[in-house]
Amino acid sequence: MTPAPARLGTRRSTMATTQSQAVADAITERTGVPVELMLITSFGDVTKAHLTQLGGTGVFVNALRDELLGGGIEFAVHSLKDLPTSPAEGLTLVAITERDDPRDALCARDGLKFADLPAGARVGTGSPRRVAQLAALRPDLDYVPIRGNAETRLGKIASGDVDAVVLAHAGLARVGRLDDVTEVFEPEQMLPAPGQGALAVECRTADAAGDLAYLAVVDHAETRAEVTAERIVLAELEAGCAAPVGAFAECRDGRLRLRAAVVAPDGGQAVRREGAVRIGDFRDAPEAAVHLGRELAREMIAQGADRIVAGAASAGRDD
Numbered sequence: 001m002t003p004a005p006a007r008l009g010t011r012r013s014t015m016a017t018t019q020s021q022a023v024a025d026a027i028t029e030r031t032g033v034p035v036e037l038m039l040i041t042s043f044g045d046v047t048k049a050h051l052t053q054l055g056g057t058g059v060f061v062n063a064l065r066d067e068l069l070g071g072g073i074e075f076a077v078h079s080l081k082d083l084p085t086s087p088a089e090g091l092t093l094v095a096i097t098e099r100d101d102p103r104d105a106l107c108a109r110d111g112l113k114f115a116d117l118p119a120g121a122r123v124g125t126g127s128p129r130r131v132a133q134l135a136a137l138r139p140d141l142d143y144v145p146i147r148g149n150a151e152t153r154l155g156k157i158a159s160g161d162v163d164a165v166v167l168a169h170a171g172l173a174r175v176g177r178l179d180d181v182t183e184v185f186e187p188e189q190m191l192p193a194p195g196q197g198a199l200a201v202e203c204r205t206a207d208a209a210g211d212l213a214y215l216a217v218v219d220h221a222e223t224r225a226e227v228t229a230e231r232i233v234l235a236e237l238e239a240g241c242a243a244p245v246g247a248f249a250e251c252r253d254g255r256l257r258l259r260a261a262v263v264a265p266d267g268g269q270a271v272r273r274e275g276a277v278r279i280g281d282f283r284d285a286p287e288a289a290v291h292l293g294r295e296l297a298r299e300m301i302a303q304g305a306d307r308i309v310a311g312a313a314s315a316g317r318d319d
């Protein structure tokens, strides 16, 4: 007997449907359960022009969560970095998938690298995290807010509105635009947003331990430990997705290494820290990740990171 299909709610954008379909395929392949994509239109999708004023990506997340709680879909796939750090009542992140390349990427005209951009060049990004870290490296460039999905933003290079844009490598991969990348930023230059590149599978809490427990087949323990540490830093700094906070953790050689930075909007002031813990047994990883993230955030606060976050709070949001 074929199991009943599970309904996966997704936004309509290319990035959303691509990542949802990839997760759907992985679930079907490993469990035999057919997954049906359900296209959900959110308020944010019909009022794109004013997304920054609406409160960033929250509107997209909320539309899917409303469908989950209302029973219209069984599960949803979100870009983890778009999810607030506080848990949603009645819902559970039943899986965190193995993350794609977590780094940010530069797409510039004429194949230019970041160092090749002439002084005064216009770089399109509305993300305070990206602007602050880039300004710390190149204060001579002009960082301009930009709206729309990845394809729209890349179009502004072709039209001459901007000389370059900075986007997540993972997102560019999902919309098939990696050919536009002229440089990938290493974590030493720019730390990604907490959770960047990872996808979160969310369902009703009652189903997570019951009928939909099989969704956990796409969970990836290393990624979960990494993004847990990163998101704890964000939560401890009481910073939302609009804050100039970069955090990047890596599981390697039995260790979990975490690097984080809080940078003032003009790049002038910064608090950067790194730390690591040995992880003997992967079952202990989530606890070790929480501890590592918390300690690092506290050290950063002691160095004034919370004041930089508060000072940047009036800036726009768009990561």
Ligand SMILES: NCc1[nH]cc(CCC(=O)O)c1CC(=O)O
Residues within 6 Å of the ligand: 057, 079, 080, 081, 082, 166, 167, 168, 169, 170, 171, 172, 195, 196, 197, 198, 199, 318, 319
């Ligand atoms: N807020 C938009 C958003 N949410 C997730 C991604 C990229 C994919 C990812 O990080 O998983 C992007 C685009 C971008 O930042 O360039």
